[in-house]
Amino acid sequence: MTTETAPKQTSALDDATSAIRDSILQGEFSPHQRLVEVDLCEQLGVSRAVVRNALLKLTSEGLVEHLPNRGVRVRAITIEEAIEIVETRAALESLCARKAAQRITPVARERLTSLREGIVKAVETGDLAEYSAQHQKLDQFIRELSGHSTSAQILERLQAQGARHQFRLSFRPGRAAQSAPEHLAIIDALLLEDPDAAEAATVAHLNGVIAAMCNG
Amino acid sequence: MTTETAPKQTSALDDATSAIRDSILQGEFSPHQRLVEVDLCEQLGVSRAVVRNALLKLTSEGLVEHLPNRGVRVRAITIEEAIEIVETRAALESLCARKAAQRITPVARERLTSLREGIVKAVETGDLAEYSAQHQKLDQFIRELSGHSTSAQILERLQAQGARHQFRLSFRPGRAAQSAPEHLAIIDALLLEDPDAAEAATVAHLNGVIAAMCNG
């Protein structure tokens, strides 16, 4: 209803893609749920071609899967795939952590200190949602700081693909208490500008994630 | 129905995507060359919608880049990006090599032995194109053998993105003589079913690639 007289700063395709992606990530669309193009058209107020292109993009991102002549559905990530994703993340995040440790600036140091406080506080107050948010911000910041756009971009996709499993895991009782020290170790290694320690701490953390997933 | 001419096993979209991708990989389209949709339509005999979707897919694959309202052009990978790509490959291929070393079967052993012979022969005869082909087959086989579809898929994309630089590198004088022992070391580590050695040999090889790229 709110007629957006606004200028076209972003394309309809990007808007539609983001909207569908968010719906998947926030659980509005469930795994294996079929996404019918016409329905999405009405919901988003764009034409079928745009929706179609958006779904194509999301297929490349691995968030939906394409069945020939039968449309697309939300991809259901099995536990085995989720572990593969974390293994891949371990390989790439350790690379990024190593790079990031070599590019610490005063501004980055401040940001890391701030994130550290945020994590400690969230754990103390038992605010799991806040902890999860802080944790994601930390991951994102390390990616940015690494300056390694190739692996950073891949990691973003992997994060989205594994989001559901990660989310479930983060709300398991006692999970925050175990992972928080691992996160703090990563931050401390970065603050010391120690690439080896940063890499080791990252691998250790993600091995912890895998272990927790396995006995779930 | 069964006796139909049965032409449509693959969609027009996939065909067009593969055709354009091959043209880029084989150098028919040069870096920074603009790809005009209508031209591709005539060349491929399909409609603009198909070409458009194909270009969208290739954008996700990182082979072309999309300039808003100005179409797409073949992405030019800088030397810095090429190094990033090899670094990323090192992280993921070492993971795959480790996994592959734990899944050696008699059939795999045969295939590896065959690939080893092929590499030795190509180097002896100085057939650089053949060596390059054997080397790519080895990489692909390790990906398959690893059973790690998540990183295998990413590696395929990275291989395509970095293909041009890799290709040029492989034809530098003395390059084969240096990289061949590294490849053989990877194969030998796999034949010994030694994950640590396989990982180390893979990292060593790709560090060699990076070093060769840097003083190019």
Add this chain to the structure above:
DNA sequence: GGTCAAGAAATTGTTTACAATTTTGCTTAA
């Protein structure tokens, strides 16, 4: 002679329409 502006051509972004395929529901026969 050079610079800027206006209009035309070229190209992309989006919508709509059409064709092919799959799914669904109804009818009919065993």
Add this chain to the structure above:
DNA sequence: TTAAGCAAAATTGTAAACAATTTCTTGACC
């Protein structure tokens, strides 16, 4: 009652048409 078959509806795949943007050309003005 159930299963097979055929027709209709729903949905996806493809093509064509329209709109908006950018780029190129041309010509006037300083």
